[in-house]
Amino acid sequence: MSDTPLTVLERVFGYHSFRGHQQAIIEALWRGEDALVLMPTGGGKSLCYQIPALLRSGTGVVISPLIALMQDQVDALHELGVRAGFLNSTLSREDTLATEQALLNGQLDLLYIAPERLTQPRMLSLLKQIPLALFAIDEAHCVSQWGHDFRSEYLQLGLLHEQFPEVPRIALTATADMRTRTEIAQRLELGSAAHFVSSFDRPNxxxxxxxxxxxxxxxxxxxxxxxxxxxxxxxxxxxxxxxxxxxxxxxxxxxxxxxxxxxxxxxxxxxxxxxxxxxxxxxxxxxxxxxxxxxxxxxxxxxxxxxxxxxxxxxxxxxxxxxxxxxxxxxxxxxxxxxxxxxxxxxxxxxxxxxxxxxxxxxxxxxxxxxxxxxxxxxxxxxxxxxxxxxxxxxxxxxPARTWDATEAVRKALSCVYRTGQRFGVNHLIDVLRGSENEKVRQFGHQHLSTYGLGTDLPAASWRSIFRQLVARGLLRVDVEGYGSLHLTEACRPILRGEETIHLREDMKEATERSRSRRHQPALPEEDKPLWEALRRLRKQLADEHGVPPYVIFNDRTLLEMVEKRPLKDNELLSVTGVGETKLERFGDDFLELIREHEYAS
Missing domain, CATH: 3.40.50.300 (P-loop containing nucleotide triphosphate hydrolases)
Incomplete structure (x- = not known):
């Protein structure tokens, strides 16, 4: 039977169902179509290009700005039995040539590459010599000059459409408003791509x-x-x-x-x-x-x-x-x-x-x-x-925050800004309102102003909150010369004239969530905790031997399912979420032996 997205998900990655738009995205790329994907961090974006790269003939090329993490990403794929490599400036010349030869020999399912290397003529020439499964442009918001993490080297990635028109492309990001999304599609020439926008909610x-x-x-x-x-x-x-x-x-x-x-x-x-x-x-x-x-x-x-x-x-x-x-x-x-x-x-x-x-x-x-x-x-x-x-x-x-009628206090604050000449920052304005006798107040003669000492009824922290909220609401603006002085805006006129009232947020003492956000520990019965800790120790030992983070071996959810199901045979372990065929082959005996020891000892 030929592979399908679901069989690859189960056999390679050890999961038994897709989440959200994953299946639709994977099938679109499998058919050779383009896609633009917005999916929150932790939503499973990488599967959206890894599975189609394994299903389609040729090598999937992943463009990523994350040079420092490529090694870890490739190591994690190796643990799954996926043939992966990377090309970036951290490699020696020998390692670079070896990876390029593996690419030409058809020995890589996935190749991770930085955008600045991808656009070099030599690299483009190499890619034209091999069958390509797809291009995945990760962290695609980097292409947008309106985004929060613009990278100029991403601007050249439109060449993928021009030079490889038959190769499907997927652009992925966790954050992009409508303006950024439009720019991503334009700059990467993804005008005909289907858009898959997942919920941004992270309820946990x-x-x-x-x-x-x-x-x-x-x-x-x-x-x-x-x-x-x-x-x-x-x-x-x-x-x-x-x-x-x-x-x-x-x-x-x-x-x-x-x-x-x-x-x-x-x-x-x-x-x-x-x-x-x-x-x-x-x-x-x-x-x-x-x-x-x-x-x-x-x-x-x-x-x-x-x-x-x-x-x-x-x-x-x-x-x-x-x-x-x-x-x-x-x-x-x-x-x-x-x-x-x-x-x-x-x-x-x-x-x-x-x-x-x-x-x-x-x-x-x-x-x-x-x-x-x-x-x-x-x-x-x-x-x-x-x-x-x-x-x-x-x-x-x-x-829930409480609000209070701050109209009188706000008028005092705005008047103080005006009477000190709109030349001073928050700390000095609070000193004037609170009637401070410090040297700076005396130096500028502000002890003679009508607003001097008008704010002794409120502590400094309350005045700081008032000024913060007035800046946030646009009633005050910060100067552009670098001195931090506050200036009145047109929006404050109705309040100063007595035509409007204003309610502000009441700053409350910070609450802590001791009961909810304690150190995360799974809610296990007392008799299960020894096995849980033993599985964690085994995972750390194997991770150190393989030179990867512990979660690359198995994540916590997989270990918890082992504690719950107590698998004793290969087929039982394979039914645990996160255990694929390669991981069963590499780590199955160690984990099964440990579980058997605990079963027979109990």
């Missing part, structure tokens, strides 16, 4: 956003109360903050590592490998880290600074909970984040049109932070997916 992720008070202490409480010993990612805006935060976490007893583009290549590679292959590592990183990370058991993603866009926030938080188990997306932000990002945006070298687009993205991100309702509903709505009401798994649903 709990979204929580709160204001900064003392960010380090807030982070420490979050980690100790909710995620002790868990693997996670902490994002920071600057390289310096990455390094100081990682160092501080190490002093607090956490296994934390830094990652940013300024570190030596060897250190970045080693830290990334440790994160993938060891348990309980926390990676503190800039956005240079994370794209293509397949680690399924990342239990949290934390942001210590405001992301630049909802697209970036969604993709970064999507690296949590790829295994479908509970995970947390936790963010703290403050008015200083807004000021810093607006300064960076205005001082960038982009065109005015590009800056306008970036302003809109930042405003949308601020809107997500300041809403008083369901975060998930707002997130899905941004990507054009109608929400279904309250999700019950975000801070907006679990701890």
């Amino acid at each position: 992720i709990q979204y929580r956003i709160t204001q900064k008070s003392n960010a380090r202490q807030q982070l420490l409480r979050f980690l100790r109360n909710e995620h002790p010993g868990d693997a996670g990612i902490i994002y920071c805006l600057s390289r310096n903050k990455v390094e100081t935060t990682a160092s501080w976490l190490q002093q607090q007893g956490f296994n934390a590592l830094p990652y940013h583009a300024g570190l030596p290549v060897a250190q970045r590679r080693d830290n990334q490998q440790r994160f993938l292959r060891e348990d309980g590592i926390i990676m503190v990183a800039t956005i240079a880290f994370g794209m293509g990370i397949d680690k399924p058991d990342v239990r949290f993603v934390a942001h210590l600074d405001l992301p630049k866009s909802i697209e970036g926030y969604y993709q970064e938080t999507g690296r949590a909970g790829r295994d479908g188990e509970p995970a947390t997306a936790w963010l703290v932000y403050g008015v200083e984040d807004v000021i810093k990002l607006r300064q960076m945006l205005e001082s960038s070298a982009g065109s005015e049109e590009h800056k306008r687009s970036e302003r809109q993205k930042l405003d949308a991100m601020l809107g997500l932070c300041e809403i008083t309702g369901c975060r998930r509903h707002a997130l899905l709505n941004y990507f054009g997916e109608p929400g279904t009401g309250a999700c019950g798994n975000c801070d907006g649903c679990l701890h």
Whole structure:
């Protein structure tokens, strides 16, 4: 019987059914059609091109910007019995020539390649000498100049349609609004491609956003109360903050590592490998880290600074909970984040049109932070997916925000901005409102202003919240000269004239979710825990022997099913999700022997 998508899924990958649009996408490529795929992180995008590459004659070519991860991706395919290779700048000349020869000899089912190498004349000449199953363009949002992760080398990928018109192409990404999606289709000449847009909802992720008070202490409480010993990612805006935060976490007893583009290549590679292959590592990183990370058991993603866009926030938080188990997306932000990002945006070298687009993205991100309702509903709505009401798994649903009539306080804040000449930042404005007698207030004579001391009825934290929300609502804007001073906008006139009232969000003490987001452990009966731990130890031992992360051998869900089913024979183990024929052949005896030992001992 000839292979079908389902038989390949079962025989090679060990799964017994497809998810979402996977089967329709695979069958479209199998027929030789093009596809543009939007699927959330953890949704199974790679199967959408790996299975058709195995079904069609020739080699499937995967274009990916993730040079540092190609080795891991290829190693994982080797464990499945798939003939895979990669070509990038990390290979020696000998290894490069050997991989090219394997390609010419028809010995590769899949070839991973960076876009800059693909477009070289020599590489294109090689590809024209062999039968090609398909081209898969991964992380396709990189082609869009309106996207959050533009890569100029992706602009040349339109040549695939011109030079290989008969080879089907699939473009895949986890995040793209309608504008970015349209640009992907245009630049990659995928005008006739079918679009497959999966739900953006990740119901297992709990979204929580709160204001900064003392960010380090807030982070420490979050980690100790909710995620002790868990693997996670902490994002920071600057390289310096990455390094100081990682160092501080190490002093607090956490296994934390830094990652940013300024570190030596060897250190970045080693830290990334440790994160993938060891348990309980926390990676503190800039956005240079994370794209293509397949680690399924990342239990949290934390942001210590405001992301630049909802697209970036969604993709970064999507690296949590790829295994479908509970995970947390936790963010703290403050008015200083807004000021810093607006300064960076205005001082960038982009065109005015590009800056306008970036302003809109930042405003949308601020809107997500300041809403008083369901975060998930707002997130899905941004990507054009109608929400279904309250999700019950975000801070907006679990701890609904209260609002208060802030009209009088807002008028004081706006008046203070005006009377100080629209030349000062938040800290100084708060000092004036609170009646501070510091040197700067006296230097500018602001102790004589009518707004001096008008705000002693509110603590500094409340004024900081007010200014943050006024910037988010567009009633104040940050200057473009880099000094962080606040300026009135036309939108504030009705409030200053007494024609409108305004209600603001009441910042509440941050809630923790001890009961829900504790360190992830499967809910096993006491008698099953010894087998579970023994299976984990065996998996780690085999992973070390094969030089791959433990989840490449088997993921947690597969081990749990082994505990539940207690397979004792080959055919019984083959029925476990995630056990294909090659893995049965390579690892079956070891796992069956261990399960038998536990069965006979009990």
